[in-house]
Amino acid sequence: GESVGLHLPTLSVQEGDNSIINCAYSNSASDYFIWYKQESGKGPQFIIDIRSNMDKRQGQRVTVLLNKTVKHLSLQIAATQPGDSAVYFCAENGNTGNQFYFGTGTSLTVIP
Amino acid sequence: DTEVTQTPKHLVMGMTNKKSLKCEQHMGHRAMYWYKQKAKKPPELMFVYSYEKLSINESVPSRFSPECPNSSLLNLHLHALQPEDSALYLCASSQVSGGGNQPQHFGDGTRLSIL
Numbered sequence: 649g650e651s652v653g654l655h656l657p658t659l660s661v662q663e664g665d666n667s668i669i670n671c672a673y674s675n676s677a678s679d680y681f682i683w684y685k686q687e688s689g690k691g692p693q694f695i696i697d698i699r700s701n702m703d704k705r706q707g708q709r710v711t712v713l714l715n716k717t718v719k720h721l722s723l724q725i726a727a728t729q730p731g732d733s734a735v736y737f738c739a740e741n742g743n744t745g746n747q748f749y750f751g752t753g754t755s756l757t758v759i760p
Numbered sequence: 761d762t763e764v765t766q767t768p769k770h771l772v773m774g775m776t777n778k779k780s781l782k783c784e785q786h787m788g789h790r791a792m793y794w795y796k797q798k799a800k801k802p803p804e805l806m807f808v809y810s811y812e813k814l815s816i817n818e819s820v821p822s823r824f825s826p827e828c829p830n831s832s833l834l835n836l837h838l839h840a841l842q843p844e845d846s847a848l849y850l851c852a853s854s855q856v857s858g859g860g861n862q863p864q865h866f867g868d869g870t871r872l873s874i875l
Binding site: 679680682684689690691692693694697699737741747748749750751752753 | 764800801802803804805808816850852861863864865866867868869
């Protein structure tokens with residue numbers, strides 16, 4: 649399944665499928681990006697980050713892709729599990745120093 | 761369990777009360793942050809402390825007063841709040857890095873309700 653972030657803030661996928669969550673960031677000066685996962689009643693949890701000198705970074709079951717030309721960031725989750733159900737936020741630093749600006753967020757629901 | 765601890769987890773207060781939110785981290789981080797998060801919205805930055813000094817105030821009303829007594833603690837003093845201030849208040853910390861190139865670690869927040 650795939651979301652378009654700001655326009656489709658909810659995403660439902662079947663367990664075992666891959667998920668793609670998209671984010672359009674706003675500041676062309678941003679050079680550091682983070683994906684956070686926020687479960688109900690919890691604070692945002694760091695998933696993966698990427699710096700602007702890279703266009704792809706992989707973690708455990710997650711991959712972040714960065715396209716600076718169109719200011720687009722995506723998070724791919726492989727073999728999505730029920731425990732992946734949460735709201736996912738991208739954040740950009742705006743190159744201002746210790747400030748992060750969060751995107752709207754996408755709510756991911758995994759159907760068992 | 762998070763490495764950033766916030767207390768209390770829940771707080772209900774009247775508009776004339778004075779209360780404080782507390783945040784503690786022992787990761788040696790020298791940047792600490794307060795965010796406000798309304799339901800189904802992203803966190804909004806309120807304050808940034810760097811080396812125990814206030815470096816950013818995002819035009820927050822004076823009824824919110826931050827304090828950083830030492831490198832491990834961050835407080836948010838509340839006075840004469842309004843019902844619209846009801847929200848989840850998140851604390852975060854990070855290593856200090858020019859350009860903000862270090863991930864922030866968040867606590868689980870204080871759920872604040874103003875009567």
